[in-house]
Amino acid sequence: MAAELTRTLREVRDRLLAEPVSPRVADARDINLHYCQYVARTVAERVGDDVAVEILEDGGGGYGHTWLRCDRRHYDAECVEGVTDHRDLPFFRRHPEAAVGVESGATTLSSLRHRGERPLYPVGVGSQGSTPGGIDRRAYRRLVLVSVLFGVALFLIGATSEWALRHGILGLPPSFGVLFHDAWLLGEVVVLVSPFVFFLLLPTSRASP
Structure with a gap:
């Protein structure tokens, strides 16, 4: 044998x-x-x-x-x-x-x-299975995509509205300019942060030798 x-x-x-x-x-x-x-x-x-x-x-x-x-x-x-x-x-x-x-x-x-080592990611978060709150990977990706699209929408609305207000196209008080500018900044933050959080919380799989 x-x-x-x-x-x-x-x-x-x-x-x-x-x-x-x-x-x-x-x-x-x-x-x-x-x-x-x-x-x-x-x-x-x-x-x-x-x-x-x-x-x-x-x-x-x-x-x-x-x-x-x-x-x-x-x-x-x-x-x-x-x-x-x-x-x-x-x-x-x-x-x-x-x-x-x-x-x-x-x-x-x-x-x-990695037996005996401290986990790199929080409990419940891994390359497979569920993420915190019981959201599976596909649902979490969709959530991140929606967040990015929401951020893009805020950015576009804030930027175009501020430009229109500045050029007198919108018949609104000048104080609305601050609101539009804040929406613009918030949209930028959401677009930048959402993918970062996604890649931080959902590691990619490692191939076995």
């Missing part, structure tokens, strides 16, 4: 090294950096039920890794012959802080990388 797993690992590794993938990989270390999850899942699918193989993951301190376990040995693109302790894999020797606790392959590397 181990021989079949090693052979398949080599095939998948060599194909990644030979093909013009993006990001480009120059060696097995690069594969573990960008494609460790792909390698583990592809190899597990190819060997099928003939080999009792598990997909495992671990991560922390900003790093995450996916590898295979078979007959109590651990394998990845850099270690096709396997080691008895996953912490002896080259990846974990380079990044020992990533060896926090082994999880099954059903987890996501993005959640493992």
Whole structure:
């Protein structure tokens, strides 16, 4: 079983090294950096039920890794012959802080990388799911778009009305000029602040290696 797993690992590794993938990989270390999850899942699918193989993951301190376990040995693109302790894999020797606790392959590397760290964004805010108040991402984008359009409308109304009042086109008292000027300024603020708040509260997704 181990021989079949090693052979398949080599095939998948060599194909990644030979093909013009993006990001480009120059060696097995690069594969573990960008494609460790792909390698583990592809190899597990190819060997099928003939080999009792598990997909495992671990991560922390900003790093995450996916590898295979078979007959109590651990394998990845850099270690096709396997080691008895996953912490002896080259990846974990380079990044020992990533060896926090082994999880099954059903987890996501993005959640493992930052275990034990202080969250970057407020609770309930993330690249997926809901935003504060239970608003989903699409609804929140629409809200920001409406805010920007409202700001543009205020800006145009304030600017054109102030110009018309100044040139005597509007038959209104001069005191209205202050109101129109304030609307103009408020519109500018709304247009500038709304996208900033959107990008601050809704981070983009990070791809898993």
